[in-house]
Amino acid sequence: MRLDEFDYALPESQIARVPASPRDASRMLVFERASGEAADELTRDLPRHVRPGDVVVLNDVRVSRARLRSRRESGASVELLVVRRESDAITCLANGRGRLRVGERLRIEGAEGVSILLEGRAGEGWRARVEGAEPGDLLDRLGEVPVPPYIRKARRDDHLDPASFGALDRERYQTVYAAGGEAVAAPTAGLHLTEEVLARIEAAGAAVARIRLEVGPGTFAPVRVENVEEHRMDSERYSISEEASAAIEGARAHGGRVLAVGTTVVRALESAARDGGRVAAAAGETELFIRPGFEFRVVGALLTNFHLPRSTLLMLVCAFAGRDATLGLYASAVERGYRFYSYGDAMLIL
Numbered sequence: 235m236r237l238d239e240f241d242y243a244l245p246e247s248q249i250a251r252v253p254a255s256p257r258d259a260s261r262m263l264v265f266e267r268a269s270g271e272a273a274d275e276l277t278r279d280l281p282r283h284v285r286p287g288d289v290v291v292l293n294d295v296r297v298s299r300a301r302l303r304s305r306r307e308s309g310a311s312v313e314l315l316v317v318r319r320e321s322d323a324i325t326c327l328a329n330g331r332g333r334l335r336v337g338e339r340l341r342i343e344g345a346e347g348v349s350i351l352l353e354g355r356a357g358e359g360w361r362a363r364v365e366g367a368e369p370g371d372l373l374d375r376l377g378e379v380p381v382p383p384y385i386r387k388a389r390r391d392d393h394l395d396p397a398s399f400g401a402l403d404r405e406r407y408q409t410v411y412a413a414g415g416e417a418v419a420a421p422t423a424g425l426h427l428t429e430e431v432l433a434r435i436e437a438a439g440a441a442v443a444r445i446r447l448e449v450g451p452g453t454f455a456p457v458r459v460e461n462v463e464e465h466r467m468d469s470e471r472y473s474i475s476e477e478a479s480a481a482i483e484g485a486r487a488h489g490g491r492v493l494a495v496g497t498t499v500v501r502a503l504e505s506a507a508r509d510g511g512r513v514a515a516a517a518g519e520t521e522l523f524i525r526p527g528f529e530f531r532v533v534g535a536l537l538t539n540f541h542l543p544r545s546t547l548l549m550l551v552c553a554f555a556g557r558d559a560t561l562g563l564y565a566s567a568v569e570r571g572y573r574f575y576s577y578g579d580a581m582l583i584l
Contacts, residue, residue, distance in 0.1 A: 235462040235526060240552065241543045242564050249388045250577035252399070253406045253425060260426045261579040262537075263567055267555060272563060274570065277426035277580050280537065286439030287490030288535075289481050290432075293421040293498045294444040296412040299377030299404075304340035304350060306330070312340055314350065315380055317359065317418055317450055319369040324350070327359040327451060334360070342367075344376050357468070358455075379403040380418050382454070382576050384542075407576075415471075417449035422539045422576045423496035440490075443481040447472040447502040447520075457544055462525060467546065472502040473517040482513045482532070491534035497541075497550050500524065503532040524550040526557050536583045540567060540574040555583045 254260040258278035265272045275282075284290060302314040312330030319325075328334055334352060342348045348366035355361070364372060381403050389396060409424040411432070432442055452468025459465055482492055482503070494500045505520035506513050511531035523546060536554055541547035552560045563581065572579045 237457055237460050237462055237544055239557065240462070240545075240548050242561055242568075244543070244568060244574055246388065246391070248568065248572065248574050248578075249384060250573040250575055250579075251385060251388050251392065251394070252402065253577040254573075254579075256428070257406075257410070257426055258428050258431050261572055262426075263563060263570075263572065263579070263581045265555060265559070265563055265581060265583050267559070267583065270559070272566065275582075278428075278431055280427075280431060280582065281434035281438050283535075283582060283584060284435055284438050284440040284493065285490070287485055287488050288440040288493055289443050289485035289490060290435050290440055290493045290495060291443045291445060291478070291482065291499050291503065292409070292411055292424055292427075292495050293447050293449075293502070294409070294411050294413040295415040295417040295421060295446050295448055295498075297379065297408050297420050298416045298418065299373050299379055300416075300418045301378040301380045302373070302376060303343040303378075305343060306332070306338065306340060314340070315418060315451065316369070316373060316377070318416075319373070322364055322369065324362050324364060324369050325356050325359055326350075326362055328352075339365075342372065342376065345372065348372065379407050381407055382419065384575060385577060411444065413444070413446075415446050415448045418451055419449045419454060420576065421447075421449060421496040421498045423537045423580060425577075426537075426580055427495065440493075441481045441485060443478040445472070445474045445478050445499065445502055447498040449498055453498070453547070454542075454545070457546060462549065465523060465546065467521045467523045469519040469521050470501075471517075471519050472505060474502065474506050474513060474515055476515040479513055479515040486511070486532075492532050493535040493537065494533045495537045497536075497538055497547050500533050500536060500550060500554070504528075504530065507531040524553050526553045528553045530554065537580055538583070539576065539580055540564065540572060540578055542575065551581075551583070
């Protein structure tokens with residue numbers, strides 16, 4: 235498969251700058267794979283599409299305040315994205331002008347006497363030591379919500395003040411059921427759900443299960459090879475509890491569907507699948523790259539946002555709904571004025 239087979243055109247005006255208000259007021263394009271029919275609804279209508287015996291699976295990871303601002307000795311700014319942290323060390327991505335060097339120290343803005351020592355490369359990022367502070371305390375105090383770069387660019391292009399979105403992003407770039415772990419990006423399909431919607435899902439006779447996949451930057455890393463099969467995903471940690479396993483297996487045993495809220499749930503469940511698609515309690519890391527031709531063993535329905543062209547997320551959706559059908563739905567969504575990407579609208583694939 236070629237990378238250009240997963241391309242589509244999107245006007246920049248349809249990149250969502252802010253989330254819908256309230257959360258469940260986002261539009262939802264409902265696609266029935268069996269019939270090929272599509273309909274316009276709202277995400278608050280999701281409970282209408284679950285059946286008694288289904289299980290709706292959520293990713294309850296919490297988005298970390300993972301973005302830090304720093305400066306080189308020259309005064310040049312460098313933006314850091316902390317993807318993992320330990321007692322006094324971090325793994326981070328660095329974005330700034332000029333080539334950084336091993337042994338260089340970056341001063342953290344707003345934290346007198348705190349610096350980051352770059353000790354060596356870690357893939358496309360850096361292994362670094364935090365000097366003068368504990369990493370967790372530093373992020374809690376000065377870290378910013380890592381809203382995706384394309385949202386920040388769209389806001390800048392509209393001449394909007396980035397500082398004015400801090401409180402909004404802290405609240406809305408987080409699901410209402412976020413419980414723990416560390417992620418550098420939100421499981422965005424879940425941003426549409428409210429406690430009321432979840433209660434209505436359970437009232438309809440479906441179970442709600444919570445698992446966790448700690449979303450890393452690899453999920454959103456651009457595919458840089460023309461032959462899609464050559465792309466390699468970065469490793470991400472996931473965990474499935476005994477309770478979640480029981481709910482999922484209970485649904486499957488009685489003919490219920492597993493409805494995944496987001497691509498991260500799909501990757502975790504399909505990574506954990508054993509013989510016959512059984513999902514046992516597990517904790518581990520996954521590098522699973524789902525693309526057309528993949529055989530789904532667990533997931534039977536999917537709620538997902540509209541993803542970037544040429545992305546692994548779009549490829550996953552193409553694997554689930556079919557490439558031609560997916561790209562046709564995306565073209566239709568563009569024509570109908572749907573809002574795209576992390577703060578945008580959703581698609582329910584049944």
